[in-house]
Amino acid sequence: MQISRPCALNETGGRSNNEDNISPQKCKACEAQRFFLVCDGMGGHENGEVASRTVCAAFEAFLGNRDMTRFDRTVFEQALEYAYAQLDKEDTANDERKMGTTLAFLCFTVRGVFMAHIGDSRIYHIRRHGNQVSILYKSQDHSYVEELVRAGIITDEEAAVHPKRNAITRVMQPNQEKLVYADIYESYDLKAGDYFFLCTDGIIESVSDELLCDIIGRNIDDATKMKTIHKTCLEGSRDNFSAYLISVAGI
Numbered sequence: 001m002q003i004s005r006p007c008a009l010n011e012t013g014g015r016s017n018n019e020d021n022i023s024p025q026k027c028k029a030c031e032a033q034r035f036f037l038v039c040d041g042m043g044g045h046e047n048g049e050v051a052s053r054t055v056c057a058a059f060e061a062f063l064g065n066r067d068m069t070r071f072d073r074t075v076f077e078q079a080l081e082y083a084y085a086q087l088d089k090e091d092t093a094n095d096e097r098k099m100g101t102t103l104a105f106l107c108f109t110v111r112g113v114f115m116a117h118i119g120d121s122r123i124y125h126i127r128r129h130g131n132q133v134s135i136l137y138k139s140q141d142h143s144y145v146e147e148l149v150r151a152g153i154i155t156d157e158e159a160a161v162h163p164k165r166n167a168i169t170r171v172m173q174p175n176q177e178k179l180v181y182a183d184i185y186e187s188y189d190l191k192a193g194d195y196f197f198l199c200t201d202g203i204i205e206s207v208s209d210e211l212l213c214d215i216i217g218r219n220i221d222d223a224t225k226m227k228t229i230h231k232t233c234l235e236g237s238r239d240n241f242s243a244y245l246i247s248v249a250g251i
Contacts, residue, residue, distance in 0.1 A: 002250040006033060006244055009230055010242045020241070022242050022244060023035075023036065023037040023057075034107055041099065041101045042171070043098060048100070051090070051173075062079040071114065072109070072114075073114070073186075100171040100173040102119025113186065117183055118171065118183075124198075124199075127194050128194075139183065145164060147169065193248065194247070197243065197245055198244045202239035202242070203243050222245055229245075
């Protein structure tokens with residue numbers, strides 16, 4: 001499988017401190033890259049940044065020198081446990097408020113695409129059908145409002161303005177008695193021209209599913225698509241915002 005040059009965002013946005021981290025770092029990814037991460041840290045000034053940076057660095061260290069043709073669920077779970085161990089080492093807080101981070105992870109494998117997430121950082125698989133664009137897969141946020149939506153208690157529109165829309169129900173944190181594991185999804189239905197989009201909730205704050213599909217469907221190059229998303233988030237997002245946009249060039 002071949003991919004086009006990935007496009008990335010990792011922006012402070014409306015915050016004073018950027019607690020998002022991505023891997024590879026912005027402008028460092030090339031067509032040979034096999035795995036990508038987007039992490040949104042939390043826990044107060046600097047603590048969230050430490051958590052998200054630690055998890056990205058841990059996956060890079062664990063997977064960086066491995067034969068990625070042998071990547072599978074077992075390898076991912078080993079990498080996740082290694083990341084938790086590195087978080088434990090960085091835990092210096094003496095209070096009950098632990099730092100933490102979300103995780104959105106994607107890996108191109110010999111069979112297809114492996115996706116995993118924890119929290120409300122999101123993964124999309126998007127396909128263009130001529131002038132039509134559709135979402136083949138969207139990860140379900142581990143959040144309070146998403147549970148309400150799935151239960152039919154509130155609508156997607158109500159979730160977007162709900163006072164507890166930022167409350168997440170799963171997060172990676174250090175020194176926990178029971179580790180929180182990821183939801184995993186694997187796809188073998190891939191075509192040239194497909195797009196994968198990983199993003200933190202700062203992107204979602206400004207870019208709806210409909211707008212994302214509209215941007216992906218435009219006859220502009222990937223870098224311009226990402227610039228459009230960047231401009232939209234600068235105008236509408238109060239949070240940090242980070243993302244990776246990756247298109248499939250050939251199978």
